[in-house]
Amino acid sequence: MESAVAQEDSCALVIEPRTGYVHVGWRELWAARELFYFLAWRDLKTRYAQTAIGAGWAIMQPLLSTLIFTLVFSYLAKVPSDGLPYPLFAFAAILPWSLFSRSLERSTLSVVTEGGLIKKVYFPRLIIPIAATFINLVDFAIGFLILIGMMVWYQVAPQWTLVFLPLFVAVALLTALSVSLWLSALNVKYRDVASIVPLMTQLWMFASPVLYPASLVPESIRWFYGLNPMAGVIEGFRWALLGKAPPDWTMVSVSLAVVVSLLIGGVMFFRRVERTFADVI
């Protein structure tokens, strides 16, 4: 036995049942970064195949939402908008919100969608929800161009606070990822999850300051409101971009803390459950 062990290369791969804590496998994940790139690229190339207006859909959806929300919430319900033109106020929230909600929906379904691959070949499974999340940055970027156009139209100049913008975009993505790590893994065994997610995002939107300013929420429960990480993200995004109404920093810190713990838990949960994916899908 001793000599047989000595024969093994130092880089030998050992396959055995994993028990207890499963480490993240950063090195393996990093080595597979090209696969991440290819998965994202494939999605982009195939998503708008055989559609008439292709990437135009990335613009249509937030624009139409903004139009409807402006009519209903500003024109009819007279919801305040922190002194900003309501269409701009709404669009500056719908943009990060759709980045989040689409990432969440797509990423939740991603593991089951890629079931064919999972059953046939090994690669770090974490790549799948990560790619399905980050891919949505492309639609976001297209929408951002529209936002710039609107800012020019309403003559709102960006402030120094703009430097914080990438931070809030990143938190939006990480929030989507942290939740979808749980949901995508659960969806493998319980397909009910796929039906719950659209309902969940819809309710979640009303719990976030997309259509109304967070200033409408009583100050005493603001920290509780911050348990929803997207509350901090959307307030922060709007502030970073338009420079009006700084966010409640207690709320933002609570949001960040929630995201970090969800993310750590999500990665650990996903890694634990992923070994049964091929058997269950």
Place this chain on the structure above:
Amino acid sequence: MGGTAVRVEGLSKQYRLGSTHAHDGSLAGALSRGMRQLVGRRSMPPPADDTLWALRDVSFEIKKGEVFGVIGTNGSGKSTLLKILSRVTEPTKGRAVINGRFCGLLEVGTGFHPELTGRDNVFMSGAILGMKREEIARKFDEIVAFAEVEQFIDTPVKHYSSGMYVRLGFSVLAHMDPDILIVDEVLAVGDVRFQKKCMGKMEDVGQHGRTVILVSHDMPAITRMCSRAILLNKGTVVEAGPAHDVVNHYLHAGHIQPCAEWPDPAKAPGNEAVRLRAVRVKSETGQVADVIDIRKPVRVEIEYDILKPGQMVVAQFGFNTEEDVIAFIVNDRDPQWYRRPRPMGRYVSTAWIPGNFLSEGTMVVGSGLFSEDPWREYCDVPRAVGFRVVDPGTGDTARGDVTGRWEGAIRPLLKWTTDHSPF
């Protein structure tokens, strides 16, 4: 060089079969189980027959540079073994140690997306197999040339023929240059010429000091290419050793013998007038043989005693395939004895089956003794003996040099003529 490429120790994999409770797999089921546990009612443990050991305590070792065969019938655990080695699924017990860059692929064309072009899919599939982009780019022309799809490389693969699809898929795999390569039945696809090309490529790989694990039903391929092999049955290793021996064992598995004898007349089939004594399968040269070269004649003989004079006995053989399809039935038509009363004594009647007539695979022979006019049955023994017909793959049989599945209960090598008249 030297040393161990793959070492497998006590590898086992248990699957849970479909649950007996309708709601077990759903969220509702999980929630209600959770609720039951909360209120103190313990949920029932799954019954023992709810699980299946797809692989049980499998151990073997593959040396570096070896071409290693894994054979077994469907459901023997081959696929599970491959899935574990390629890390698609995790073992329940045991471990496997793999030394070197490893490529496991359970299906050719994995990762292909129908909407993407051939070019895009080569990169996609390569990336999934763990190749670097720069490496794929370097080998790209070679991959496309090997697959022979140059003309269509910028066409979406949804417009490909299945042959083109498979060729491109295999080509990516074949150009990965792993230290250890797993090939699962991929050689059974594509057209004949391409199959030969793949075989050539695999043999190349083997000769360049790489380790190949070949999983196949193609026994001649296993014998030709592999040095050693294991035979799996119901998840355990039944035999391990030189590929040739293991293949032979596999071919002879089952309870069919080339020779059935009844030394005790009292227990032999038949009656007081006629008794069956033996049925034997013999090769051209007269030895009892269980494996017959498809090109060679085979003799099936029946030995019987006539204990009362005046019987008009006809011997009969029925040849069935492994799937129990009747290939043909023959009765003894030797004019010397045809419908003539026979004197007492021992008789041996032999049916001579020409070479290049039977199909590959197992032939099960039933045997009987009758009198035809008036009809009377002395004895009828189904599945009395059996033998295995093998095509050596030399190209001079009805198969030619075609590999892969070939249907038909018999496979005669016919005379063919073709007339040609120019326009």
